[in-house]
Amino acid sequence: MAAAVAVGALALGVAAQPVAFAAGRPDSVQRGLDGLVREAGVPGALATVTDASGRSRTYTAGVGDVATGAAVPRDGQVRIGSNTKVFTAVVVLQLVGEGRLRLDDKVEDHLPGVVRGEGFDGRTITVRQLLQHTSGIPDYEAEVGEAIERGRYVEPREVLEIAFRHPATSADGKTFHYSNTNYVLAGLIAEKLTRRSLAAEIDRRVVKPLGLGHTYFPAPRDRGIREAHPHGYHQDAVGGPLRDVTVIDPSAAWAAGQMVSTNSDMNRFFSALLEGRLLRPQEQRAMRTTVPIEGSDVGYGLGLISRPLSCGGVYWGHGGDITGFETRGGVGPDGRAVNIAVTTDPADHGVTRRLEGLVDEALCR
Incomplete structure (x- = not known):
């Protein structure tokens, strides 16, 4: 940004x-x-x-x-x-490998009632579509720059509220449209499944094993x-x-x-x-x-x-x-x-x- x-x-x-x-x-x-x-x-x-x-x-x-x-x-x-997205994706894919979720699970399966908006619905969007930016879920990026520069702490759920005010970017589930919102949702799924913070899971699963000091x-x-x-x-x-x-x-x-x-x-x-x-x-x-x-x-x-x-x-x-x-x-x-x-x-x-x-x-x- x-x-x-x-x-x-x-x-x-x-x-x-x-x-x-x-x-x-x-x-x-x-x-x-x-x-x-x-x-x-x-x-x-x-x-x-x-x-x-x-x-x-x-x-x-x-x-x-x-x-x-x-x-x-x-x-x-x-x-x-956005290199952070790769770390988030690794955590989610490791959870897939552990049998704790599937890429074709619906977002609704893990975040019930969270994803609803004009032209998009968590009951039809998969985890794979989040990670590949084909969900059609709108982005929140353009509306948070001022909060960042002013040093205001922003909760993940707050950026979801911002994003969900906007209509879907596509409806076919196949068209790429880059949206940071996808990865906020992926992070929330990882936290729910592990019952630990995303930061802790990235540190435990990636940073420490690789010696990224x-x-x-x-x-x-x-x-x-x-x-x-x-x-x-x-x-x-x-x-x-x-x-x-x-x-x-x-x-x-x-x-x-x-x-x-x-x-x-x-x-x-x-x-x-x-x-x-x-x-x-x-x-x-x-x-x-x-x-x-x-x-x-x-x-x-x-x-x-x-x-x-x-x-x-x-x-x-x-x-x-x-x-x-x-x-x-x-x-x-x-x-x-x-x-x-x-x-x-x-x-x-x-x-x-x-x-x-x-x-x-x-x-x-």
């Missing part, structure tokens, strides 16, 4: 420590980050590229704080926005970023003044976009997921079964996005935008992983295109 929540576009154990890029002529990733700062006007940018053996390189460009000129922390923490789901009213991080900024319009929005309340994003991580942790997470270390083969196949996103060559699975590479094949990942930050990345066919973050939310969609192009270049070089 720009002054909002999340974008509607995108190894187990201890990994090798990221190393700074060696001195000398900058490679294509460094040149790409430098270009984002110099030509696209983002305050700061940071990236990590991890090869199939787990060896990483980190990169930075620009400044981490425009007021002081402080450097961008190498592999600093950032808000990862710099990844967390902010606690209620936790408005800062805990470890070394660049500041995040918002522009009301392209070229406009930068407003520091590092300290916000991300609660409105919740299961759809609330988490904080680093580029290296995100590479480890996506690599482990795509290697089959988090899900059984059946749920892994379901997660990678996509529907087309209209007007693009991109496919959306159950919380995973598939994008073609210029060098052939596809890469799998997601991406996320939240107030102050934009991230893109994924894992290519050879196991190389890349994640890139910039410290503005996307007032300029040209920045998004450049980020996606840089991910492609990093995975293809």
